[in-house]
Amino acid sequence: MAREGKxxxxxxxxxxxxxxxxxxxxxxxxxxxxxxxxxxxxSVSVGERTEAIASNTPMRIIPEKRFEEVPDPFALVVPGxxxxxxxxxxxxxxxxxxxxxxxxxxxxxxVSTGSFLLAAAGLLERRRATTHPAYAELxxxxxxxxxxxxxxxxxxxxxxxxxxxxxxxxxxxxAKLRSEGAAKLIQTDIEYDPQPPFGGLDWGEADGDRLVxxxxxxxxxxxxxxxxxxxxxxxxxx
Amino acid sequence: xxxxxxxxxxxxxxxxxxxxxxxxxTGPLQVLTALSAIAxxxxxxxxxxxxxxxxxxxxxxxxxxxxxxxxxxxxxxLVPGGGVPTLRAMSNEPIRNYVRSAAETAEVAGxxxxxxxxxxxxxxxxxxxxxxxxxYYKILEELGAKxxxxxxxxxxxxxxxxxxSAxxxxxxxxxxRLTDEETARRVQRSLGYDPHxxxxxxxxxxxxxxxxxxxxxxxxAPVIAAxxxxxxxxxx
Numbered sequence: 001m002a003r004e005g006k007x008x009x010x011x012x013x014x015x016x017x018x019x020x021x022x023x024x025x026x027x028x029x030x031x032x033x034x035x036x037x038x039x040x041x042x043s044v045s046v047g048e049r050t051e052a053i054a055s056n057t058p059m060r061i062i063p064e065k066r067f068e069e070v071p072d073p074f075a076l077v078v079p080g081x082x083x084x085x086x087x088x089x090x091x092x093x094x095x096x097x098x099x100x101x102x103x104x105x106x107x108x109x110x111v112s113t114g115s116f117l118l119a120a121a122g123l124l125e126r127r128r129a130t131t132h133p134a135y136a137e138l139x140x141x142x143x144x145x146x147x148x149x150x151x152x153x154x155x156x157x158x159x160x161x162x163x164x165x166x167x168x169x170x171x172x173x174x175a176k177l178r179s180e181g182a183a184k185l186i187q188t189d190i191e192y193d194p195q196p197p198f199g200g201l202d203w204g205e206a207d208g209d210r211l212v213x214x215x216x217x218x219x220x221x222x223x224x225x226x227x228x229x230x231x232x233x234x235x236x237x238x
Numbered sequence: 239x240x241x242x243x244x245x246x247x248x249x250x251x252x253x254x255x256x257x258x259x260x261x262x263x264t265g266p267l268q269v270l271t272a273l274s275a276i277a278x279x280x281x282x283x284x285x286x287x288x289x290x291x292x293x294x295x296x297x298x299x300x301x302x303x304x305x306x307x308x309x310x311x312x313x314x315x316l317v318p319g320g321g322v323p324t325l326r327a328m329s330n331e332p333i334r335n336y337v338r339s340a341a342e343t344a345e346v347a348g349x350x351x352x353x354x355x356x357x358x359x360x361x362x363x364x365x366x367x368x369x370x371x372x373x374y375y376k377i378l379e380e381l382g383a384k385x386x387x388x389x390x391x392x393x394x395x396x397x398x399x400x401x402x403s404a405x406x407x408x409x410x411x412x413x414x415r416l417t418d419e420e421t422a423r424r425v426q427r428s429l430g431y432d433p434h435x436x437x438x439x440x441x442x443x444x445x446x447x448x449x450x451x452x453x454x455x456x457x458x459a460p461v462i463a464a465x466x467x468x469x470x471x472x473x474x
Contacts, residue, residue, distance in 0.1 A: 016298075023429075026264040029296045030402075045298045052291070052301055057264075057271045059254075059284050062291055062299040112430075132430060150434070164433045165268070167403065172436045184437050188448055190261065191351070191371060191401030193440040194433035195389045197411040198423050201432040 009042045010074035013101065015117070016047040016063045017094055019084025022055040023165035024111045028077055031170040034186040039178055043077075046070050048093050056081060067097040072104040080112025080132060080162045083218050087225035089120035089232050098123065105156070109173065112162020119144050120232055128152055129159040134211050141235045167192060247281045248416075250274075251312035251340065253353075254286040254302045255333055257323025260294035261402050262350040266316055266409035272425045273413045280416065285309050287332045295320060306336040314416070315344045318405070319352030319371065328359035328466040338362070338473075348397040348412065350405035357396070358383050359466035360473075366393040371401030372442065376456035380463035387442070406431060 014029050025045070032043035047053060047063030055061050076098065081088065088094055098121040102108055110118050115131040118124050119142040130152040131139045140146045151160045151169040160169035171192070175183040187193075215222075219237070226233040250270050252263050267282060274280045286292055286302035294300055317337060320327075327333050338360040341347035349357050354370040357363050358381030368383040368391055369375075375385045390399040390408035399408035410431070414422035445452070455462075 021268075022264050023268040025298070026261050026296065027403075029298065030259070030261045033296055043296075045296075057267050058282055058303045059264075059267065060301040062301070064297050134430075161430075163430045164406075165431075168434050168436055175436070180437055185448060187435060187437070188440050188445060189401075190403050191440065192403045192433075192435055193389070193400075194403065194435065195407050196426065196431060196433065197407060197414065198419060198426065200434075201427060201430070 007040070009040045011070060012041055012043045012075040012077060013046045013070045013073035014043055014077045014079065015094070015098070015114075016045050016053065016061065016079075017081065017084070017088040017091060017117075018053045019087065020053075020055055020061075020079050020081045021112065021162075021165070022057045022059060022061070024079035024081075024114070024162060025055070025061070027165040027167045028079060028111060028170050030190060031167065031174060031186055032077075034189055035174050035178060035182065038182065041074070041177060044070060044073075046097075048091070056084060067093065071101065073101055074105065075107035075109065076101055076105050078110040078114030078117050079166070080110075080114045082113055082132075083214065083221075085113035085116045086138075086218075086222055086236070089116055090226040090229050092228060095121045107156050107158065109158045109160065111160050111166035111169070114162070115139060115144070115159045116142070118157070118159070120229065124157065124159075127157055128154040129157065130161050131159065132162050138211065138215075138236060141238070142232070143235070164194075246279070248279055248313035249309060250280055250282045250314040250316065251304075251309050252282065252284045253315070253317045253333070253337065254284050254292055254300060255323065255327050255330070256293050257320060257326075258294060258318050259320040259324075259351060259402060260296060260298070260300060260318070262318030262320065262353060262405055263316075265403060265406035266350060266412070268429060269406060269409035269413060269425060269431075272428050273417065273421070276421055276424055276428070277417050283309055283312070285312075285336070295323075306332065310340065311343045312340055313344060314346045314412070315340045315348070317347075317349045317353035317356050319350055319355065319401075321352075324352045324355060325462055328356055329469060334360050334466075334469065344395065346395050346397060346412065346415070348399070348408070350399045350408065351401045354378055354383070354398045355381065357398070359463075359470065361470045363396065363398075366396055367391050368393065368396065368398040369400050370398065373401075373452040373455055375452075376459035377462050380459045381467065
């Protein structure tokens with residue numbers, strides 16, 4: 001993407017919600033902040049309120065800005081959160097924010113199960129998109145054209161499987177926004193030269209039954225969380 | 239769960255301090271929290287001087303779960319790093335006192351990135367093999383450690399990882415050490431950690447212009463290490 005001529009910062013809003021995956025949020029924002037050192041891209045975490053919310057670890061976090069304070073970001077990034085993402089589909093203010101901000105955003109991204117929130121906002125209808133491999137079947141139930149892959153692009157929508165906290169794909173995004181050289185510099189700074197002690201993963205082993213089981217375990221929570229969106233609840237549980 | 243009763247669980251404590259590189263903390267926290275879901279004899283906590291919102295390098299404030307006093311004897315202590323705020327933390331008495339005393343009784347004391355400089359600043363890495371972010375190695379040597387350029391380095395109860403994202407790899411190795419390899423693999427699967435850097439790995443022998451950062455930090459290393467060393471000597 002070419003750099004704009006006028007000297008205005010380009011805001012990248014990173015969306016937070018209760019139970020958000022901390023690594024998705026932190027890894028994405030760290031990479032984007034590194035990009036900010038040499039460009040006009042500025043990442044900002046947004047949430048319903050600038051008050052403490054839970055993450056998917058014992059650490060609680062406080063987003064920098066309220067949704068209303070960042071109405072027209074250049075880009076939107078929605079991190080994952082597993083079941084918490086599914087529950088957040090029932091969060092009306094969050095979904096309304098995504099719908100509103102999408103109008104002017106030039107780029108709309110999700111990491112892992114963040115794609116469910118884009119789907120809940122109706123933004124992925126008839127679009128090709130991806131999510132965490134374990135949630136593929138579920139995303140299809142919401143009418144999304146699921147594509148297997150590390151990252152899938154359809155128009156201004158970039159959905160990432162969120163493997164490894166989205167580090168790989170966020171570096172890819174930096175290369176797209178700026179250059180491959182910039183991405184490599186950030187990679188060196190965060191010393192991303194991975195050596196998993198037991199090697200990589202064999203995704204062929206992905207366990208669909210486990211997701212069904214997890215869904216059943218959270219059925220009550222989801223029923224409550226999605227009380228205002230019976231359409232989504234119906235699609236998820238059929 | 240019976241193991242959740244106080245006293246039976248082993249505590250893995252992460253140190254949070256203002257301005258840290260929160261990715262350093264988050265990688266291992268995410269890994270070891272996933273471990274605690276599979277092996278409930280472990281629990282993860284985040285400790286700080288006070289239980290209050292603490293600023294981080296990415297401006298998202300984070301809140302520790304406990305104060306230093308509330309978790310005096312964790313089984314595992316992990317110290318994350320950062321830039322200038324970490325160099326400042328090396329002379330901060332409450333942080334130094336906590337790291338020194340908690341590391342003494344812990345079964346494992348570890349660091350991510352420049353967190354090793356905090357361990358080193360209270361004399362814990364003297365004569366030991368250790369590692370840190372590639373740009374800061376000279377300061378680590380100045381604090382008496384033997385720098386090894388590896389993803390992570392173990393020496394006795396100490397385990398140190400290289401910069402930022404290296405903490406994820408180290409935490410998986412640590413998960414295997416605390417339980418077994420099979421459990422660590424399950425943790426990796428549950429996290430979906432299957433890294434494929436889009437432009438390959440890092441060529442440490444050809445860092446280009448960015449190596450100027452390392453040169454500058456190396457020149458300043460004796461000055462940066464002087465005050466923490468002096469504080470440590472006074473303490474003995």
